[in-house]
Amino acid sequence: MSTYSDPPSGSFQLSMLINDTRYRSYTFQFVALLLLVLGMAYLGWNLVQNLAAAGLNISYQFLGEPAGYDINQTLIPYTSQSSHWQASMVGVLNTLLVAFLGCIMATIIGVAVGVLRLSNNWIVRQLMSIYVEIFRNVPVLVWILIIMAIFIAVLPQPRDFRGDDAEASMFLNAFAFTGRGFYSPAPIFGPGSGVVVAVFLASIAGIFALRNYATKALYQRGQLIPTLWPSIALFFIPAILAFYIMGRPIGLEYPELRGFNFQGGVFMRNSLIALWFALSIYTAAFIAENVRAGILAVSKGQTEAAASLGMRPNRIMNLVVLPQALRVIIPPLISQYLNLTKNSSLAIAVGYMDLTGTLGGITLNQTGRAIECIVLLMLFYLTISLVISALMNVYNNAVKLKER
Amino acid sequence: MAEQAQELTVSDEVAIQINNMNKWYGSFHVLRDIDLTVYRGERIVIAGPSGSGKSTLIRCINALEEHQKGSITVDGTLLSSDLKNIDRIRSEVGMVFQHFNLFPHLTILENCTLAPIWVRKTPKKEAEDIAMHFLTKVKIPDQANKYPGQLSGGQQQRVAIARSLCMRPRIMLFDEPTSALDPEMIKEVLDTMVELAEEGMTMLCVTHEMGFARQVANRVIFMDAGQIVEQNEPEEFFNNPQNERTKLFLSQILGH
Amino acid sequence: MAEQAQELTVSDEVAIQINNMNKWYGSFHVLRDIDLTVYRGERIVIAGPSGSGKSTLIRCINALEEHQKGSITVDGTLLSSDLKNIDRIRSEVGMVFQHFNLFPHLTILENCTLAPIWVRKTPKKEAEDIAMHFLTKVKIPDQANKYPGQLSGGQQQRVAIARSLCMRPRIMLFDEPTSALDPEMIKEVLDTMVELAEEGMTMLCVTHEMGFARQVANRVIFMDAGQIVEQNEPEEFFNNPQNERTKLFLSQILGH
Amino acid sequence: ATLDDVKARGTLNCGVTTGLVGFAAPNANGEWEGFDVGVCRAVAAAVLGDPTAVEFVPTTGKTRFTALASGEIDLLARNTTWTFSRDVDLKFEFVGINYYDGQGFMVPKELGVSSAKELDGATVCIQTGTTTELNLADFFRANNISYEPVPIETNAEAQPLYLEGACDVYTTDASGLAATRAAFENPGDHVVLPEIISKEPLGPLVRHGDNDWADINRWVLNALIAAEELGVTSANVEELASAPGDNPEINRLLGTEGTLGEMLGLDADWAKRAIMAGGNYGELFEKNIGENTPIGLARGLNAQWTEGGLLYSPPFR
Amino acid sequence: MSDTHAQSVAFVRDTMIPEQAPPASEAGIIKWMRENLFSGWFNTILTLVSLYFIYQIVTSAYPWFANGIWTTSSLAECREALDGMTGACFSVLTERWNQLLFGFQYPNDAYWRPTLAFFLLIVALVPVLYPKAPRNMLIFTAIYPFLAFWLIWGGTILIPIVAMLGFVGGYFAFKQFDHQSFAMGLLAGVIAAVVVWWVGGFATGAAPNLLALEAVPSRDMGGFMLNMILGTVCVALSLPIGIVLALGRQSHMPIIKWICVIFIEFIRGVPLITLLFVANVVLAYFLPPGTNFDLILRVIIMITLFASAYIAEVIRGGLAALPRGQYEAADSLGLDYAQSTRLIIMPQALKISIPGIVNVAVGLFKDTVLVSVISMFDLVGMIRGPILASTEWNGVYWELWGFAVFVFFIVCFSISKYSQWLERQLATDHR
Ligand SMILES: Nc1ncnc2c1ncn2[C@@H]1O[C@H](COP(=O)(O)OP(=O)(O)OP(=O)(O)O)[C@@H](O)[C@H]1O
Ligand SMILES: Nc1ncnc2c1ncn2[C@@H]1O[C@H](COP(=O)(O)OP(=O)(O)OP(=O)(O)O)[C@@H](O)[C@H]1O
Ligand SMILES: NC(=O)CC[C@H](N)C(=O)O
Ligand SMILES: [Mg+2]
Numbered sequence A: 001m002s003t004y005s006d007p008p009s010g011s012f013q014l015s016m017l018i019n020d021t022r023y024r025s026y027t028f029q030f031v032a033l034l035l036l037v038l039g040m041a042y043l044g045w046n047l048v049q050n051l052a053a054a055g056l057n058i059s060y061q062f063l064g065e066p067a068g069y070d071i072n073q074t075l076i077p078y079t080s081q082s083s084h085w086q087a088s089m090v091g092v093l094n095t096l097l098v099a100f101l102g103c104i105m106a107t108i109i110g111v112a113v114g115v116l117r118l119s120n121n122w123i124v125r126q127l128m129s130i131y132v133e134i135f136r137n138v139p140v141l142v143w144i145l146i147i148m149a150i151f152i153a154v155l156p157q158p159r160d161f162r163g164d165d166a167e168a169s170m171f172l173n174a175f176a177f178t179g180r181g182f183y184s185p186a187p188i189f190g191p192g193s194g195v196v197v198a199v200f201l202a203s204i205a206g207i208f209a210l211r212n213y214a215t216k217a218l219y220q221r222g223q224l225i226p227t228l229w230p231s232i233a234l235f236f237i238p239a240i241l242a243f244y245i246m247g248r249p250i251g252l253e254y255p256e257l258r259g260f261n262f263q264g265g266v267f268m269r270n271s272l273i274a275l276w277f278a279l280s281i282y283t284a285a286f287i288a289e290n291v292r293a294g295i296l297a298v299s300k301g302q303t304e305a306a307a308s309l310g311m312r313p314n315r316i317m318n319l320v321v322l323p324q325a326l327r328v329i330i331p332p333l334i335s336q337y338l339n340l341t342k343n344s345s346l347a348i349a350v351g352y353m354d355l356t357g358t359l360g361g362i363t364l365n366q367t368g369r370a371i372e373c374i375v376l377l378m379l380f381y382l383t384i385s386l387v388i389s390a391l392m393n394v395y396n397n398a399v400k401l402k403e404r
Numbered sequence B, C: 001m002a003e004q005a006q007e008l009t010v011s012d013e014v015a016i017q018i019n020n021m022n023k024w025y026g027s028f029h030v031l032r033d034i035d036l037t038v039y040r041g042e043r044i045v046i047a048g049p050s051g052s053g054k055s056t057l058i059r060c061i062n063a064l065e066e067h068q069k070g071s072i073t074v075d076g077t078l079l080s081s082d083l084k085n086i087d088r089i090r091s092e093v094g095m096v097f098q099h100f101n102l103f104p105h106l107t108i109l110e111n112c113t114l115a116p117i118w119v120r121k122t123p124k125k126e127a128e129d130i131a132m133h134f135l136t137k138v139k140i141p142d143q144a145n146k147y148p149g150q151l152s153g154g155q156q157q158r159v160a161i162a163r164s165l166c167m168r169p170r171i172m173l174f175d176e177p178t179s180a181l182d183p184e185m186i187k188e189v190l191d192t193m194v195e196l197a198e199e200g201m202t203m204l205c206v207t208h209e210m211g212f213a214r215q216v217a218n219r220v221i222f223m224d225a226g227q228i229v230e231q232n233e234p235e236e237f238f239n240n241p242q243n244e245r246t247k248l249f250l251s252q253i254l255g256h
Numbered sequence D: 001a002t003l004d005d006v007k008a009r010g011t012l013n014c015g016v017t018t019g020l021v022g023f024a025a026p027n028a029n030g031e032w033e034g035f036d037v038g039v040c041r042a043v044a045a046a047v048l049g050d051p052t053a054v055e056f057v058p059t060t061g062k063t064r065f066t067a068l069a070s071g072e073i074d075l076l077a078r079n080t081t082w083t084f085s086r087d088v089d090l091k092f093e094f095v096g097i098n099y100y101d102g103q104g105f106m107v108p109k110e111l112g113v114s115s116a117k118e119l120d121g122a123t124v125c126i127q128t129g130t131t132t133e134l135n136l137a138d139f140f141r142a143n144n145i146s147y148e149p150v151p152i153e154t155n156a157e158a159q160p161l162y163l164e165g166a167c168d169v170y171t172t173d174a175s176g177l178a179a180t181r182a183a184f185e186n187p188g189d190h191v192v193l194p195e196i197i198s199k200e201p202l203g204p205l206v207r208h209g210d211n212d213w214a215d216i217n218r219w220v221l222n223a224l225i226a227a228e229e230l231g232v233t234s235a236n237v238e239e240l241a242s243a244p245g246d247n248p249e250i251n252r253l254l255g256t257e258g259t260l261g262e263m264l265g266l267d268a269d270w271a272k273r274a275i276m277a278g279g280n281y282g283e284l285f286e287k288n289i290g291e292n293t294p295i296g297l298a299r300g301l302n303a304q305w306t307e308g309g310l311l312y313s314p315p316f317r
Numbered sequence E: 001m002s003d004t005h006a007q008s009v010a011f012v013r014d015t016m017i018p019e020q021a022p023p024a025s026e027a028g029i030i031k032w033m034r035e036n037l038f039s040g041w042f043n044t045i046l047t048l049v050s051l052y053f054i055y056q057i058v059t060s061a062y063p064w065f066a067n068g069i070w071t072t073s074s075l076a077e078c079r080e081a082l083d084g085m086t087g088a089c090f091s092v093l094t095e096r097w098n099q100l101l102f103g104f105q106y107p108n109d110a111y112w113r114p115t116l117a118f119f120l121l122i123v124a125l126v127p128v129l130y131p132k133a134p135r136n137m138l139i140f141t142a143i144y145p146f147l148a149f150w151l152i153w154g155g156t157i158l159i160p161i162v163a164m165l166g167f168v169g170g171y172f173a174f175k176q177f178d179h180q181s182f183a184m185g186l187l188a189g190v191i192a193a194v195v196v197w198w199v200g201g202f203a204t205g206a207a208p209n210l211l212a213l214e215a216v217p218s219r220d221m222g223g224f225m226l227n228m229i230l231g232t233v234c235v236a237l238s239l240p241i242g243i244v245l246a247l248g249r250q251s252h253m254p255i256i257k258w259i260c261v262i263f264i265e266f267i268r269g270v271p272l273i274t275l276l277f278v279a280n281v282v283l284a285y286f287l288p289p290g291t292n293f294d295l296i297l298r299v300i301i302m303i304t305l306f307a308s309a310y311i312a313e314v315i316r317g318g319l320a321a322l323p324r325g326q327y328e329a330a331d332s333l334g335l336d337y338a339q340s341t342r343l344i345i346m347p348q349a350l351k352i353s354i355p356g357i358v359n360v361a362v363g364l365f366k367d368t369v370l371v372s373v374i375s376m377f378d379l380v381g382m383i384r385g386p387i388l389a390s391t392e393w394n395g396v397y398w399e400l401w402g403f404a405v406f407v408f409f410i411v412c413f414s415i416s417k418y419s420q421w422l423e424r425q426l427a428t429d430h431r
C-alpha cells in the first residue's frame, strides 16, 4: 500500500513526509539509514580516536611477517619462520579437518542412534533416548573438556609404556592409546606398491560398474543380480592378491617408543581426538533427532502401500522411506554441520591449533593486532556458513516435491 | 447391468477362505469369529459403522495386520508368519487405500513401475508398457510424467488403482477409496471401479457408496462390533434388512 | 420485501464514486476503466467468474490494495496516499472477508471492542455496550466470552459482521461472505445481511447467492476480465441479461 | 588521565596472573598476595593511601595486553617481559624491572635429562601469548632439534598436564618454574635444567601515552628499590619519615625535604606509604619468593648493584 | 457357514459374540518381552549387548557412588580415607560448593542474596511459564529484575527503585499518549523515564546508603550463578531486540529489511566464541574514549546480540505462519501498523514461537559456559581454573565434571520438557 500515481496532484507539503504513504517509507528508510550511518560513524570515530590515543593503526602487514611460534599439527609445511598468513592457513586446514571428520562421525553415530530410537527393542530405544537427552542438554564445551580430562588423567602416558614391567602396553604391538593421543602403524609404500594401489582403485571402479550393471540387468532383463557379497569380494580380493604377487611392497611402520614419545606410525593428537569426538557425539544427538523426525515424517501409509505391493522391508526402506525421509533430514542435517563447524572454534579450550588457535590466538597475542585478526576470523566463518547455506538452497530447490 | 455382471463372472473356485478368524489389539477384541468365503470373480461390499473392524478385516487379508486365531487362505495359500507365503499373497492381492498413499517422490509412471520392476522383476521397458496400459485404462495416460502432488485427488486415487493393477493381482481390496475425495471426483473413481468389476476382478470393497454397492456387488456384508452381522445380495440387503443394527445403519446412510 | 427495501432507503447522496479506475498487478491489468457510483443506502451485488477482479475492486475501495490510475472517492474523501485519508475511509467502511479473519487470540467481545477502543478511542465500557448491541443483533450475545475457535463457521462470520458494525461504518463491503460456509450456515449469515440491508446500510457485496441478490440488491454488477460488463436491477439482470458473458455465467450459476 | 580515574574510582585496577604462587595468587582467605601483588599494593598506597584499595584482575598470557590496552586495568604487574615490540609496537610503557629472569626448562627427574639439548622429540608445555613461546621456537631451531609444543593458557592448566605426563617438559620463566615446582606435592622429583635460554626482564607496565601515570608507577618501583639501598624498611620508615634525617636522599624520598611528591601529583608521604604497604624491595622479595620461602629463589641478579646485582635505582633528586 | 454362497445363502446373525480375552500368548509380560526384546535374532543380540552395557556401567559406577567420600578437605586425604577402594571424592563438591555456585570472589556472608534471587526467579517465572497462574503474579515478575539486581549487586535500594520508577513513569506516560499514536506514546514514555531517572539520580546521590547491601562488583560474580545471570539476562534482553529484528526483516522497506537481514545472517554466521573475543578484546576500541564497561557488561551485550539474531529467526517463523487475513482484517478495521502489530500480530506470532524461543534459550544457556574461554570464572571456568589447579584438588576430574553435567542436564532437560508440555498446551488452546 504505498504509491498512488494519479489522483493527488497537489503541491508537496512537508507533512506528507510522514502522512503520505508515498513518502512515508522513504522517510523511515532514510531515518533508519541515517541512524545506521551515524551509529557506524560514531563507532568508527571512537575507533579512530582510541587507536590514535594508543598510537596504534590498522594494518595487515603483520600477516607477511614471520610468525615465530611452532604449531604441533600442520597439514602443510610450516616452521616458526613461516609467516603469520601461513600459520593462519595451517589453522584453516586444521579447522576444516576437524569439522570434516566431525561431520562424518556425527552423521554415522547420529543416523545409527536415530534409527535405533525407532527400533522395536525397548531397551535399545530407552538407551538411545538417554543418550540423546544427556548429550544435547549439556554444553559441548563440557564434553570437550571431559574427554580431554580422560586423556590426561585416565589413559597411560608414554612414560608408562617404558621399562620392562611397564604399566601399559601396546595393543597388538601396533597401536598405542596414550594420554597424548593415539598411535597406529603407518603404511610405507615400497617399489611396486603403485600396482597394488592401482589394482585397488580399479576394483573400486569395478564395484561401481557391477552395481551399474546390476541395475541395468534388472531394468532390461528383469534379472536381479546380488551385489553385496560380490562388492565385498571385489573390494578385498584383487588388492590382496596383487599385494602378495608383487611381493608385499607395502609395509607398515610401527610406532615405537623412542626417546620421549612414540616415533613413527600415524599419530593422532589428543586435542584433535577430544575435539573430534566431543563434537561428534554432541552433534550426533541432534542429528539423531532429525533422523528420527525424518523417518517418522514418512507416513505409515507409505510403508503399508509398499508392503501391499509385495515389497520386502529393506526394499521399502531403500526405495520408498529413505528417499522421502532424506528430503526432510538433509536440510537440518546441513545446519547441524554448520553448527559443528562453528563449535569447532572451541578447539582453543584444548589447545587444538585451529584457526581460532592460530590467527585468533597466538598471532593475535604476539602481534597485538586484535581488530585485524578478529575481522579475518569472522570473515572465515562467515564465508563457510554462506557457502554451506548456498549449497543447502541448491539442494532444497533440487529436491522440492512437485506440488500443484 | 448389475445383474449381468453378477451372472457373468462368479465361479465356484474359492479366492479367499476365512475360518473362525479372531484378532485382538492388546486386549481389545476387534474381529470375532469371522467366517467368510469369497469366490473368484465375486464383488463384495463391506459396510458397517465406524470402528466396526472393516478396515482391520481387509488389512488382515493382506497381512498388513496379523490375526491371532483362525485361518485365512488366499488363493490356496495359507496366510502364516512364513515370509514366503506373505509375499505370495501380497503379490496376488492388490490394495487401494483411503488416502491413496502414492509415493510423492516418484512420478506417476515410476509409482506404477516400481513394484513390477523390483518385486516381479519385469524389465523396465515392459513394466512401463504395462503401466501405460493401466494408466490409459484409468484415463490418465497423459499425466504419466507428473508427480502425485500435481494431480487432483480423484486422479491420484485412479493412479493408486492403476499402480495396484500393474502387479496383475487376482484380487483387489479397497478401503473406502472415495471417502477422502470431493464429490465431483468420487464419480471418476467409482467409474474406474465399475469398469474393473465388469472385467471380472475379484473385489472386496469397504465403502459407504450404496449406489456402487447396488450396481456392482454380488454380496453386501454388514459388520458391527467386529462381527459379520448380516450378508446378502444387494437388493435383498437394501430392501429387506433383517438385523436391527443393519436397519438402523441403513436408515442413517440412506437418509443422509 | 425486496421492492420495499429498494424504495425505502436509496438517497441521491453519493457514497462511493469511482472514476476511470485502473489497477495492475505487475504487468497484469486486473481492473480496467472502472466507473461506478454508489448512492447512499444502495445495496449492490457484484458477480462474475473467478478471477474477474471482484475482490480486487472492493479491496481497492478499502485501500487494502492500491490502484494506479483514476480516482476513488468514499464519502467525499478522495482516496489518496495520504494516511489521514486512508484512515478516515477505513473507519467509514466496514469489511467482511470470506474467511472471517477473526482474531483467534481474543474473545468475541474483545474482537468487537478492539477497533472502537484503539481507533475510535471509545471508552472500554461504552465499546462493550456497543459490541453487545451488535452481537445481539447477529443473535450471538451469549457467545461473547468464547474464543473464535469455539464457534461454528456461521457464528464466526456473524461475529465478523458484528465486529465491522461496531466501528459504525456507513458502508459495508462483503467479499463472498458465505462461500467458506457449510450449507446450513449460509442461511444464518444471509439473514443477518438481509436485516442489515433493511436498515438502510450502504452495501457492496461480492456473492454468488443469487437468492440474496434478488431479495435485497438495488443493482447487480457483473464483472468479467477486470471490467464491468453489465449492470442492472436484479429482476432485469436475471431475467433478461444482455451480454453474452452474463448469459453464460447466469446459466452456469443458476443451473448449478 | 589515569591518575584522576583511579582517584575518582577509589581503587586501583591491577592486572596480575591468574595464579602463580609467590608472584600473585589468592591465599586461603581469598586475599591476593605475592611479589607482583606487592607492587600493586605499593602503587595503591602511594596514590590512594590505602594498600588494600586494589582490585586484582587475573589475566592470562593472552588476555593481559588487551586488558591493559582497553583500560580494564590501570597497571599490569604480571611477570611480563620487557621487549622491544611490546614497548614500541604494542604501545606500552614499561616502568622498570622488578625481576631479572630467564627462561628455563623443568623435567621430571626420572627422565634423566640433564641438558635442554637432550630434549629432542620431547613434548613441551608452553603458555601461549608469551615471549617464552617464541624463545622456545628459536632455541629448538637454533639447536636443530625437534619438539612438540602443547599450547596452554595458564600456569594452572599446565600443572596437571605436566604432572600427568601429557608433556615431558614445562618451560617458562625460571622464577615461574620455581614457583610452580614449589606447589607440587613432591618438588624434589623435578629438576630445572641448567640452561637459561633467554633474557626475561620482568616489570610492571602501563599504557603508552599517559606519562604522568607512568612516572608515578616508575618512581614507586624505584622508591622500593632505593629504599632497600638506603636501608629504609617498613619497620623504620615511620621513624625516618617523622623528621628529616641526615641522609638528604632519604629525606627527599620520604618527603621530609623537597617537593618530589608534589611533582608527581601526589602528596609528600607517597613513598613512605608505598614502603609501608609491604616493605622495601628486599622485604618483598624475602617475604614472597626469597630463600626462606618454599619457592626459595636466591637474589642473584636481583641483588642491589652494591652487592653485585643489577638493581640500580636512579637517584631521587 | 463356510458354504455361504453369494447367489444362494444369505446370513443374519441373531446372537452377538461376546468379547473374549486374547489367547494367553497374546498378553502379559511374556508377549511384551517377546515383542519388545527378543523378536528375531538381531533384536536378541541388541538386547543382550544393551544389558551387558548397562551391567558394566552399573557395576563400575555403583561402588564409585556408594563409597563416595563427602567430608575430606583434599584429594590426598580423600585417597587416604578410601584406602585403595574405588570411590568418589565428592568432598571436592562439598568443600568447594560455594565456589562452584558463586565463584571465588563473591563475599561469603552474602551468599544468601543470589540464593534468594534464584528462588524468587522461579516465583517470577511462574506466571510467564504457566499460563494458568494468576495474572496478578505478573506484577511480581515486573518487579523482579530490579529486586534481583539489588540482591545480587547490592548497593542502595534507591538505585533499583529509581530505575523501576523510571519504567513505571515511562509506562504511564506511554499509556497517556499511546491513544494518540504509538510514536508519541513512546516518546512521552522515554522522556518521562529519563526525567524520573534524572531526578532520582539526585535522590540516590543524597542517600547512598539507604537500605544498602554490601555492593559486589560484577567482576566478582562467578560459578553457576554467573551462568544463570548471563542466561536469564541475555534471553530477557534479546527478546525485544529479536522482535524488532524480525519485524524489520519482514518489512516492505528494502533498506530496513536489508539492515536486519545482514545483521541476522552475520551474527548467525560466526561462532559465539568470536563474538566473545570481540567483547573481550576489541569492543573497548569502539566505545568512546575513557568509557570502560566491565567485562560482564560487554559479554552481556555480545551474547544478547547473538541470541537476538536467533530469536528473530524464530519469531520470523511465527510471523510467517500467521495467515495474511489477520493483517488485512486489522488494516480494514483502521488499526495502524503499531496497533495491529502490538494487538493482533505479535500476540499470535509470539505464541506460535514460544517453543522455538525456549529452544534458543536452552542453547543460549549452554553457550554461557563459553565465557570460561575468555577467562571468566563461571561454573566451567571455576572447575578448569581455581579448583582443578589448586594443590588440594589437583586431579579430581570425574566428580567435578560429573557435577557440571548434572547441573546443566537438570536445568536444560527440564526446560525442554517444559517446552514440549507447552507445545501440547498451545495445540489445544481455545478449542
Ligand atoms: N493399531 C491399533 N491399535 C489399537 N486399536 C486399533 C488399531 N487400529 C484400529 N483399532 C481399533 O480397532 C477398531 C476397528 O478399527 P477399524 O479401522 O477396522 O474400523 P473401521 O470399521 O474401518 O472404521 P472406519 O469406518 O472408521 O474406518 C476401532 O475401534 C479402532 O479404534
Ligand atoms: N497479489 C496478487 N498478485 C498478482 N495477481 C493477483 C493478486 N491477487 C489477485 N491477482 C489476480 O488478479 C485477478 C483478479 O483477482 P480477484 O481475487 O480480484 O478475483 P475474484 O473475481 O475475486 O475471483 P474469485 O471469485 O476467485 O475470488 C486474478 O486473476 C488473480 O489471479
Ligand atoms: N609465563 C608467563 O606468564 C610470562 C612469560 C613471559 N615472561 C612473558 O612475558 O611473556
Ligand atoms: Mg476404516
Ligand SMILES: [Mg+2]
Binding pocket: C054, C055, C056, C175, C176
Ligand atoms: Mg475473490
